[in-house]
Amino acid sequence: MRSGAVYTETVIYSAPEAFVNDVPYQTAIVTLEGGGKVTGRIVGDRVQIDDRVVEVEERDGVPFFRKA
């Protein structure tokens, strides 16, 4: 599974139709070890910029990360 550092993040309170049952939820752009960035969801504790995160699963092509 991939890991990296949080490049930026937000907590969403107003969601698109497909995600309204998930609010509030956190999304982040993660700078991956080995290069490149990816956008994913954060599960568990809220994260901040520069926090280390590890991927815990991938759902429908979306990586889910947890604080390392």
Add this chain to the structure above:
Amino acid sequence: MRDVAVIGVGKTAFGVFPDRDLRSLAVEAGEKALKNAHVAPGQIESFYLGNFAGPSFVGQNHLAPYVSTALGIQGVPATRIEAACASSGSAFYHAWSEVASGVNDIVMVVGVEKMTSQPTAKVSEILAEAGDCSGEMRAGNTFASLFAMIARRHMHDFGTKKEHLASVAVKNHANGALNPDAHMRKVITLEQAMKGKPIADPLNIYDCSLISDGAAAVILAPLERAREFSDKPVRILGIAQASDWVALDQKDDITTFPAVRRAGEKAYKMAGVTASDIQFAELHDCFTIAEIIAMEDLGFVPRGKGGPYVFDGHTTRAGERPVNASGGLKAKGHPVGATGVAQIFDLVQQIRCEAGDRQVPKHSVGLAENLGGSGGTCVVTILGAA
């Protein structure tokens, strides 16, 4: 290449209009522009429509001839341009290129969006189609959350503060309150702007532009023919369109928009001016952070200094460089596909000294910046007295 002038403009009020459809809004703006330019529909040689998501918002496609024929414009090329929130800025750019190159003389551009017939969650979903739907948007992002992530990183890298963002909203609401056609005519305090309903941290409701219905229109002609139609033509001094990644996570640095920088540099070069020559501007404040970054990317201020510049009052109507004297997308409203042409309308009003209570003191050279999505498209236009 020929010099090009704006010979007429028209605009509807922006707001929530349950009894108006897309075409009636577009026709109202178009008819006002025809009247303003003293041009008959039969004189229009080519027609452009800027519209982001008519098919999704109102279930209508093939929109350019759908609108042009209703205006009495028959037979000529009618072309729709889609470039997210820069749709009508891009339509304006292509109309300019047609006149500048000599293909046609009298060209009309209408920008329109009818958004409020859908509930907010559905509007968010339609707007999200301007992002990368195979990546960032699948994770549950909205446009507000993309700009929230931009704001978060800008705060981290440059020390931009929440009150800096809020001061953009306070200023633009103060301007919008003086605009009879603005969607929201309500003065707000810094305290209110700091404590709005959270949308996507660190952005709250006051950091976000409005979901509006509305249309705007403009008619172009070669500068050498402009006075056949208008005694107040306005000259296009410089214009450029640029592009960049659609997905935020493909960019090296999300605190700057390369498309804005590129379009700005090219437009300055064409106009033979620098940032310091721009007396006033209409910037694409889809979210408060976007106005701050636009000022940095256009060279109004050094990188990272946009927040304090607004907070210290330099961009109010009485400040050294007024920004969004119209109220901006924040208060005037943001019918997505109409916004680019509406910015041109606002510059023209200022240059003609027809902006009423919103008139800025120095108004001979103005700049409009129209951003698509989170920076995938940008159109920068510099207008001046002819």
